[in-house]
Amino acid sequence: MGAALEIRNLHVSVEGQPILRGVNLTVQQGEVHALMGPNGSGKSTLANTLMGHPAYEITAGQLIFDGVDLLELETDERSRLGLFMAFQYPVAIPGVTVANFLRNAINARRRAENPEDKGIPIPAFRKLMTEKMDMIQMDHSFAGRYLNEGFSGGEKKRAEILQMAVLEPRIAVMDETDSGLDIDALRIVAEGVGRLSGPDLGVLVITHYQRILNYIQPQFVHIMLEGQIVESGGPELALHLEEHGYDWLREKQNGTGEA
Numbered sequence: 554m555g556a557a558l559e560i561r562n563l564h565v566s567v568e569g570q571p572i573l574r575g576v577n578l579t580v581q582q583g584e585v586h587a588l589m590g591p592n593g594s595g596k597s598t599l600a601n602t603l604m605g606h607p608a609y610e611i612t613a614g615q616l617i618f619d620g621v622d623l624l625e626l627e628t629d630e631r632s633r634l635g636l637f638m639a640f641q642y643p644v645a646i647p648g649v650t651v652a653n654f655l656r657n658a659i660n661a662r663r664r665a666e667n668p669e670d671k672g673i674p675i676p677a678f679r680k681l682m683t684e685k686m687d688m689i690q691m692d693h694s695f696a697g698r699y700l701n702e703g704f705s706g707g708e709k710k711r712a713e714i715l716q717m718a719v720l721e722p723r724i725a726v727m728d729e730t731d732s733g734l735d736i737d738a739l740r741i742v743a744e745g746v747g748r749l750s751g752p753d754l755g756v757l758v759i760t761h762y763q764r765i766l767n768y769i770q771p772q773f774v775h776i777m778l779e780g781q782i783v784e785s786g787g788p789e790l791a792l793h794l795e796e797h798g799y800d801w802l803r804e805k806q807n808g809t810g811e812a
Protein backbone atom coordinates (compact mmCIF):
# COMPACT_ATOMS: atom_id res chain seq x y z
CA MET A 554 0.00 0.00 0.00
CA GLY A 555 1.42 3.38 -0.98
CA ALA A 556 1.05 6.72 0.72
CA ALA A 557 -2.30 8.45 0.97
CA LEU A 558 -3.39 12.03 1.43
CA GLU A 559 -6.37 11.97 3.77
CA ILE A 560 -8.57 15.01 4.24
CA ARG A 561 -10.93 14.43 7.15
CA ASN A 562 -13.85 16.66 8.08
CA LEU A 563 -11.86 19.72 7.10
CA HIS A 564 -13.29 23.09 8.09
CA VAL A 565 -11.40 26.20 6.94
CA SER A 566 -12.08 29.89 7.44
CA VAL A 567 -10.60 32.85 5.59
CA GLU A 568 -10.64 36.16 7.40
CA GLY A 569 -13.09 34.70 9.91
CA GLN A 570 -15.43 33.57 7.14
CA PRO A 571 -16.10 29.81 7.00
CA ILE A 572 -15.33 28.56 3.47
CA LEU A 573 -14.75 24.80 3.73
CA ARG A 574 -17.43 23.06 5.75
CA GLY A 575 -16.43 19.47 6.39
CA VAL A 576 -14.46 18.15 3.41
CA ASN A 577 -13.61 14.45 3.27
CA LEU A 578 -11.37 13.11 0.51
CA THR A 579 -8.64 10.49 0.25
CA VAL A 580 -6.15 10.28 -2.60
CA GLN A 581 -3.91 7.22 -2.76
CA GLN A 582 -0.67 6.89 -4.65
CA GLY A 583 -1.51 5.52 -8.09
CA GLU A 584 -4.94 7.18 -8.27
CA VAL A 585 -6.05 10.16 -10.38
CA HIS A 586 -8.85 12.23 -8.85
CA ALA A 587 -10.59 15.29 -10.26
CA LEU A 588 -12.10 17.87 -7.95
CA MET A 589 -14.68 19.93 -9.79
CA GLY A 590 -17.10 22.63 -8.80
CA PRO A 591 -18.28 26.09 -9.83
CA ASN A 592 -16.22 29.20 -9.22
CA GLY A 593 -16.17 30.23 -5.59
CA SER A 594 -17.05 26.76 -4.29
CA GLY A 595 -13.81 26.48 -2.30
CA LYS A 596 -11.54 24.39 -4.54
CA SER A 597 -8.53 26.71 -4.34
CA THR A 598 -9.15 27.17 -0.63
CA LEU A 599 -8.61 23.43 -0.27
CA ALA A 600 -5.42 23.58 -2.37
CA ASN A 601 -4.05 26.54 -0.38
CA THR A 602 -4.87 24.83 2.90
CA LEU A 603 -3.03 21.68 1.80
CA MET A 604 0.00 23.82 1.05
CA GLY A 605 -0.13 25.42 4.49
CA HIS A 606 -0.93 28.96 3.33
CA PRO A 607 -1.15 31.10 6.49
CA ALA A 608 -4.33 32.96 5.45
CA TYR A 609 -6.34 29.73 5.62
CA GLU A 610 -7.34 28.88 9.16
CA ILE A 611 -8.25 25.29 9.92
CA THR A 612 -11.03 25.39 12.48
CA ALA A 613 -11.68 21.64 12.56
CA GLY A 614 -10.61 18.40 10.96
CA GLN A 615 -7.40 16.64 10.02
CA LEU A 616 -4.93 16.45 7.16
CA ILE A 617 -2.89 13.28 7.09
CA PHE A 618 -0.18 12.36 4.62
CA ASP A 619 1.33 8.88 4.74
CA GLY A 620 0.13 8.64 8.34
CA VAL A 621 1.77 11.95 9.33
CA ASP A 622 -0.23 14.94 10.62
CA LEU A 623 0.35 17.66 8.02
CA LEU A 624 -0.91 20.40 10.32
CA GLU A 625 2.30 20.10 12.31
CA LEU A 626 4.44 20.69 9.24
CA GLU A 627 5.60 23.75 7.31
CA THR A 628 5.07 23.99 3.57
CA ASP A 629 8.60 22.82 2.72
CA GLU A 630 8.33 19.90 5.14
CA ARG A 631 5.12 18.84 3.43
CA SER A 632 6.89 18.91 0.11
CA ARG A 633 9.77 16.85 1.46
CA LEU A 634 7.32 14.15 2.51
CA GLY A 635 6.32 13.89 -1.13
CA LEU A 636 3.29 16.17 -1.34
CA PHE A 637 3.60 18.35 -4.42
CA MET A 638 1.69 21.58 -4.75
CA ALA A 639 1.81 23.45 -7.98
CA PHE A 640 2.63 27.13 -7.45
CA GLN A 641 -0.79 28.58 -6.85
CA TYR A 642 0.20 32.19 -7.32
CA PRO A 643 3.16 31.99 -9.65
CA VAL A 644 5.34 35.05 -9.28
CA ALA A 645 7.95 36.15 -11.77
CA ILE A 646 11.41 35.81 -10.24
CA PRO A 647 13.75 38.18 -12.08
CA GLY A 648 16.91 36.53 -13.32
CA VAL A 649 16.00 33.01 -12.19
CA THR A 650 15.65 30.46 -14.94
CA VAL A 651 13.46 27.40 -14.77
CA ALA A 652 16.66 25.31 -14.49
CA ASN A 653 18.04 27.39 -11.59
CA PHE A 654 14.77 27.20 -9.79
CA LEU A 655 14.61 23.43 -10.11
CA ARG A 656 18.21 22.96 -9.01
CA ASN A 657 17.53 25.10 -5.93
CA ALA A 658 14.46 23.02 -5.16
CA ILE A 659 16.46 19.78 -5.40
CA ASN A 660 19.30 21.18 -3.31
CA ALA A 661 16.95 22.45 -0.62
CA ARG A 662 15.54 18.98 -0.31
CA ARG A 663 18.98 17.37 -0.21
CA ARG A 664 20.18 19.80 2.45
CA ALA A 665 17.08 19.15 4.53
CA GLU A 666 18.03 15.48 4.55
CA ASN A 667 21.72 16.12 5.10
CA PRO A 668 22.93 19.58 6.16
CA GLU A 669 26.43 18.73 4.86
CA ASP A 670 25.18 18.08 1.34
CA LYS A 671 27.06 20.06 -1.31
CA GLY A 672 24.17 20.06 -3.75
CA ILE A 673 23.54 18.06 -6.89
CA PRO A 674 26.55 18.30 -9.26
CA ILE A 675 25.68 20.28 -12.37
CA PRO A 676 26.26 17.44 -14.87
CA ALA A 677 23.99 15.14 -12.84
CA PHE A 678 21.37 17.83 -12.66
CA ARG A 679 21.54 18.49 -16.42
CA LYS A 680 21.14 14.79 -17.09
CA LEU A 681 18.15 14.53 -14.74
CA MET A 682 16.48 17.58 -16.22
CA THR A 683 16.91 16.55 -19.84
CA GLU A 684 15.64 13.04 -19.05
CA LYS A 685 12.55 14.49 -17.46
CA MET A 686 12.00 16.99 -20.27
CA ASP A 687 12.18 14.17 -22.78
CA MET A 688 9.79 12.10 -20.72
CA ILE A 689 7.16 14.84 -20.83
CA GLN A 690 8.11 15.78 -24.41
CA MET A 691 9.22 19.27 -23.55
CA ASP A 692 11.58 21.38 -25.63
CA HIS A 693 14.97 21.67 -23.86
CA SER A 694 15.05 25.42 -24.43
CA PHE A 695 12.31 25.75 -21.83
CA ALA A 696 14.86 25.24 -19.03
CA GLY A 697 16.60 28.48 -19.95
CA ARG A 698 13.48 30.62 -19.73
CA TYR A 699 13.14 33.03 -16.83
CA LEU A 700 10.67 31.61 -14.39
CA ASN A 701 7.16 32.87 -15.00
CA GLU A 702 8.39 36.02 -16.71
CA GLY A 703 5.80 36.54 -19.41
CA PHE A 704 4.62 32.96 -19.10
CA SER A 705 1.19 32.15 -20.44
CA GLY A 706 -1.14 30.07 -18.29
CA GLY A 707 -0.05 27.07 -20.35
CA GLU A 708 3.67 27.79 -19.85
CA LYS A 709 3.20 28.13 -16.09
CA LYS A 710 1.62 24.70 -16.11
CA ARG A 711 4.50 23.38 -18.22
CA ALA A 712 6.93 24.64 -15.57
CA GLU A 713 4.87 22.97 -12.87
CA ILE A 714 4.80 19.66 -14.71
CA LEU A 715 8.57 19.81 -15.16
CA GLN A 716 8.99 20.62 -11.48
CA MET A 717 6.79 17.66 -10.66
CA ALA A 718 8.76 15.37 -12.97
CA VAL A 719 12.03 16.38 -11.32
CA LEU A 720 10.85 16.26 -7.70
CA GLU A 721 8.98 12.94 -8.12
CA PRO A 722 6.26 13.53 -5.51
CA ARG A 723 4.03 10.77 -4.19
CA ILE A 724 0.89 12.90 -4.33
CA ALA A 725 0.48 15.98 -6.52
CA VAL A 726 -2.21 18.62 -6.26
CA MET A 727 -2.71 20.66 -9.42
CA ASP A 728 -5.03 23.66 -9.14
CA GLU A 729 -6.21 25.45 -12.26
CA THR A 730 -4.46 28.68 -13.16
CA ASP A 731 -5.72 31.74 -11.33
CA SER A 732 -6.69 33.15 -14.71
CA GLY A 733 -9.54 30.66 -14.52
CA LEU A 734 -10.60 28.71 -17.54
CA ASP A 735 -7.55 28.11 -19.68
CA ILE A 736 -7.98 25.10 -21.93
CA ASP A 737 -4.37 25.19 -23.06
CA ALA A 738 -3.25 24.92 -19.43
CA LEU A 739 -5.64 22.06 -18.73
CA ARG A 740 -4.41 20.20 -21.80
CA ILE A 741 -0.78 20.59 -20.68
CA VAL A 742 -1.61 19.37 -17.19
CA ALA A 743 -3.51 16.43 -18.64
CA GLU A 744 -0.66 15.40 -20.93
CA GLY A 745 1.89 15.78 -18.15
CA VAL A 746 -0.18 13.82 -15.67
CA GLY A 747 -0.76 11.16 -18.33
CA ARG A 748 2.99 10.76 -18.87
CA LEU A 749 3.99 10.88 -15.21
CA SER A 750 1.19 8.89 -13.63
CA GLY A 751 1.72 5.35 -12.52
CA PRO A 752 1.57 3.30 -9.34
CA ASP A 753 3.88 5.73 -7.48
CA LEU A 754 1.98 8.93 -8.19
CA GLY A 755 -1.40 10.06 -6.90
CA VAL A 756 -2.90 13.18 -8.44
CA LEU A 757 -5.67 15.56 -7.49
CA VAL A 758 -6.54 17.80 -10.44
CA ILE A 759 -8.71 20.76 -9.52
CA THR A 760 -10.80 22.48 -12.16
CA HIS A 761 -14.21 23.96 -12.81
CA TYR A 762 -14.04 22.96 -16.47
CA GLN A 763 -16.89 20.56 -17.08
CA ARG A 764 -15.50 18.95 -20.23
CA ILE A 765 -12.42 17.79 -18.34
CA LEU A 766 -12.80 14.23 -19.68
CA ASN A 767 -11.77 15.44 -23.11
CA TYR A 768 -8.37 16.06 -21.56
CA ILE A 769 -7.79 13.90 -18.55
CA GLN A 770 -9.02 10.48 -17.42
CA PRO A 771 -9.58 10.56 -13.67
CA GLN A 772 -10.69 7.36 -11.95
CA PHE A 773 -12.55 9.40 -9.35
CA VAL A 774 -14.53 12.61 -9.70
CA HIS A 775 -15.68 14.77 -6.78
CA ILE A 776 -17.92 17.79 -6.90
CA MET A 777 -17.59 20.65 -4.46
CA LEU A 778 -20.44 23.05 -3.79
CA GLU A 779 -20.31 25.75 -1.15
CA GLY A 780 -17.36 24.26 0.68
CA GLN A 781 -18.46 20.65 0.76
CA ILE A 782 -17.98 17.63 -1.48
CA VAL A 783 -21.58 16.88 -2.34
CA GLU A 784 -21.07 14.08 -4.84
CA SER A 785 -18.31 11.57 -5.67
CA GLY A 786 -18.21 9.00 -8.42
CA GLY A 787 -16.36 7.84 -11.48
CA PRO A 788 -15.82 9.56 -14.83
CA GLU A 789 -19.58 9.30 -15.52
CA LEU A 790 -20.06 12.07 -12.97
CA ALA A 791 -18.03 14.48 -15.11
CA LEU A 792 -20.07 13.46 -18.16
CA HIS A 793 -23.25 14.14 -16.26
CA LEU A 794 -21.95 17.59 -15.26
CA GLU A 795 -21.05 18.39 -18.83
CA GLU A 796 -24.64 17.71 -19.81
CA HIS A 797 -26.53 19.04 -16.82
CA GLY A 798 -24.26 21.59 -15.12
CA TYR A 799 -24.36 22.04 -11.36
CA ASP A 800 -28.02 23.01 -10.88
CA TRP A 801 -29.27 19.48 -10.23
CA LEU A 802 -26.79 19.26 -7.35
CA ARG A 803 -27.89 22.57 -5.90
CA GLU A 804 -31.49 21.40 -6.06
CA LYS A 805 -30.57 18.13 -4.44
CA GLN A 806 -28.76 20.05 -1.70
CA ASN A 807 -31.75 22.28 -1.08
CA GLY A 808 -34.07 19.30 -1.07
CA THR A 809 -36.18 20.77 -3.85
CA GLY A 810 -35.26 18.24 -6.52
CA GLU A 811 -35.96 14.56 -6.85
CA ALA A 812 -34.16 12.49 -4.24
Ligand code: ADP
Pocket residue numbers: 567568572590591592593594595596597598599608
Ligand atom coordinates in the same frame (compact mmCIF):
# COMPACT_ATOMS: atom_id res chain seq x y z
P1 ADP B 1 -12.77 28.20 -6.25
O1 ADP B 1 -11.32 27.89 -6.35
O2 ADP B 1 -13.65 27.00 -6.16
O3 ADP B 1 -13.22 29.13 -7.33
P2 ADP B 1 -12.02 29.68 -3.87
O4 ADP B 1 -11.52 28.69 -2.88
O5 ADP B 1 -11.04 30.49 -4.60
O6 ADP B 1 -13.05 28.96 -4.86
O7 ADP B 1 -13.01 30.67 -3.10
C1 ADP B 1 -14.04 30.23 -2.24
C2 ADP B 1 -14.52 31.40 -1.41
O8 ADP B 1 -13.50 31.77 -0.50
C3 ADP B 1 -14.83 32.65 -2.23
O9 ADP B 1 -15.96 33.26 -1.65
C4 ADP B 1 -13.60 33.50 -2.04
O10 ADP B 1 -13.92 34.87 -2.13
C5 ADP B 1 -13.15 33.12 -0.65
N1 ADP B 1 -11.70 33.24 -0.50
C6 ADP B 1 -10.79 32.32 -0.90
N2 ADP B 1 -9.54 32.74 -0.64
C7 ADP B 1 -9.67 33.96 -0.07
C8 ADP B 1 -8.73 34.91 0.45
N3 ADP B 1 -7.41 34.69 0.41
N4 ADP B 1 -9.22 36.06 0.97
C9 ADP B 1 -10.55 36.28 1.01
N5 ADP B 1 -11.48 35.42 0.55
C10 ADP B 1 -11.05 34.27 0.02
Ligand code: MG
Pocket residue numbers: 596597598
Ligand atom coordinates in the same frame (compact mmCIF):
# COMPACT_ATOMS: atom_id res chain seq x y z
MG1 MG C 1 -9.89 28.25 -7.79
